[in-house]
Amino acid sequence: MSVTRREFFIVSGLVGAGMALSSLGVDVGPVKAFADELKIDKMKSAKTSTSVCAYCSVGCGLIVSADSKTGNIINIEGDSDHPINEGALCAKGASLFQTTASNPNRLTKVLYRAPYSDKWQEKPWDWAISEIAKKVKATRDAGFVEKNDKGQVVNRVENIAHLGSSNIDNEEIAALNILVRSLGLVYIDHQARI
């Protein structure tokens, strides 16, 4: 029976990480037979997509499999088609699954800490965005510097700082640039500095 490369990954992801490390071209018949024996039929219903690792800057390719019935990610592994990592991952990359919804430690609600409070409160997005925008505007309008000591027009804001981030996508970085430059911020930096 023929098994495509993509299906092979899913099968191997389900039946054991060891197989995922096997090189291409091995006889996958036994794996398939083993999967059949276990009555694992998810391989036909998993949706796969490619991604890139979220840690260092090597840029290793990943294959992410999500169960198309439940919508949950069931496996993340190295992309053997990727020319840099050729399927290999380090300990962190191989654990990327634990950054997903499977990890109960994930933040899932907006949390707010009020002045002098000793606890977090859960809040809805609309409230948070509205409060943040009001605070940004009030601080900016109070601190806006139209001219410097020499009388030069500077249109800048020195009482709000921005940090980050090198851990978000290029398009998000572009969006942040628009936000911080439109506000007039000059205290702008991120992890690249450190």
Add this chain to the structure above:
Amino acid sequence: MTNHYIDLKNSDCLLIMGSNAAENHPISMKWVMKAKEAGAKIISVDPRFTRTSSVADFYTALRSGTDIAFLGGMIYYIIDNNKYFKEYVENYTNASYIVAEKFDFKDGLFSGYNADTRKYDSKNWVFKRDEKGIPEKDPTFQNPRCVIQLLKRHYSRYTPEKVSEITGTPVADLLKVYEMYSSTGVKDKAGTVLYALGWTHHTVGTQNIRASAIIQLLLGNIGIAGGGINALRGQPNVQGSTDGCLLFHLLPGYLRVARASQPSLDSYINANTPTTAEPQSANWWQNYPKYSVSLLKFLYGDKATKENEFGYTWLPKAEDGKTYSWLDIFDELYAGRIKGMFVFSQNPAGSSPNTKKVVAGMAKLDWLVHTNIFNNETASFWHGPGMDPKKIKTEVFLLPAACSVEKEGSLSNSGRLSQWRYKAVNGPGDTISDGEMVSKIMLKLKELYQKDPGKCPEAILNIRWELLDDKKQFDSHKMAKETNGYFLVDKTLKDPSGKDIEFKKGDLVPSFAYLQADGSTSCGNWLYCGSYTKAGNMMARRGKEDPTGLGLFPNWAWCWPVNRKVLYNRASCDPTGKPWNPKKAILEWKEGKWVGDVPDGAWPPMSDKEKGKLPFIMKPDGVAFLYGPGLAEGPFPEHYEPVESPLAKNIMSAQMNNPVIKIFKSDLDKFASNDPNFPIVCSTNTITEHWCSGAFTRWQPWLLEAQPELFVELSPALAQEKGIKNGEKVVVSSIRGDVECVAMVTPRIRPFKIGGKTVHQVAMPFAFGWLFPKTGKDSTTNILTPGVGDGNTMCPEYKGFMVNVKKA
């Protein structure tokens, strides 16, 4: 990286220094080992014997903070032994340039230093130029004022004996490294340098890298397959965030931030657009006006007109000469002058130096907006060690972010390769992408400023925000296209061959060569022009062709600039366009065109005196800088001691520290140099199982189990001296505070003989904190580190500060 990860396999000698690639960029080692299998030599230079060292052909240690001494000795060795690549150096560097009379160097200081301002006047470092402005040269290298002679004179002080006295590296080991690495200074050998934070985390970080650049240029290793200077960077998209320039001093695409002395767009462009009189220089930055006007059109769209200087006035103007860096930010927080702060996806309470000052500063904020996928020490600072929530007024908004596989977009690796990631699933609960958060905030601000103009509302109301999809959510494809850039009117231009090429309003710009300074194009980042074109999303490509066999994979994703894999690649050929090394030809001039990698410009090779161009196109005069008058501390790297040193004086000169660094003056900025209370050198490092401050990885049981708690590596000799046994709890202290951790006694780390005395060094990861896992102790290593930065970049000195270690 000038080159890229796969290209490491093409090298004949890999100098891995300031990097522990095997543990911190494990998959890069796949290509290092491929090179080794093909016969390449690996050299590892590190204060600790690391997993990288364990696969090296030769390993030696140096004391943290002495890399310039080590590399300066190599520069002298190369010149003194005629190991340099004469033809390359002569044609492609400024080795033959004559330096004007004012340049001088005495006892650790270059000419033009002002001790009051702690700055140099670089007018003292200029080249001698003829009446046309062309630099005077001596191709025979005999003139005592020519660059290579000055270089030789400067580094003649860096004898192996002197270097050994400073670094603690045995003379024989120095000579072995110098000999091995300088063997690549021939046509058919390539040497590459791999570095990481081990070079940048110093008050002389930039000059560490400059020193390696000098070596690579002397050996003809820039622009070639298997060569280059390769920064192995630490975050998934730190290359993209640097290119995008979320930085105080730059705008996207490395354009300069507008300064107060530049009131008009013309003055801004004039101040930043270099000119040259050198007839064969491409001087690529002459295109600065095109890139900056296209950026303004990206920002302000139709609101940016020629009449209003394309909206330039709305851009904030930073004060001339002032830094607004990470360290400055936390100094301003601590001084109470910054009231509000955004922190996107990172954990400065763990990753910043001198974290006591960082959290004390955050406690003075009115509000803090933080986005992340897990809680961390930054978001939760108000109930951290020593904090009384009842006394802290800071409002904190902790926004739950989608993780990497729960959103769609691109990220750029160190090899400048921008790759597209897809969204696999929606994130859990109320999580949304950082992009969507920014969008929500931006739209709400526009609404508020519409209702109540406040201050300078134009800057906010006129900014374009047309980046939403059908569901009114942030659309990364739209932003990627905007970043690439559009034609805003119909336009007929010339293609590189001189033929007319027509563009329609709304066409994506195919390459930055077509960007315009008249407002007819928009572009969010000129370096990414070509990443998303009529042909589609180039960053999502998955073609596996490798026509050169050198691992370029030109159809896999897309790299800037214009999919060029090796920067300055025309330097891989001789002046007639023939590859120095035909066996690993990255490029060749054949039948009137370049074949191979995308060339650094389509012009003929420089032997064509009419149309040919010099290869270093980003330098005004077209050649690379052996003598580099652009950096703050002077044209040649010079050894200075770290701000905290085990020594009473600099063995090399009377100037103890980098003379241009900024020293903060708050009560929490304390330093202890040559202090018997803190006699041990300490350096921070990273471990495979944790990422940076551990803010992601500590929450993952698979990783935490492998590396559960903070430790300090110390030598058996130091352990014996202190009565410490392997596995015991110890306290490591600096003048800024102390942390408790486990002692790892290991021969991987050894004492040094420095200037006749024994100096111990210890090493600590910084991936732990107080929030999780709960140990009852604060395991934030960066309590110990000093808040002082590099003279050019303000990158902190995490490597090479002074501590003491004792039993807990």
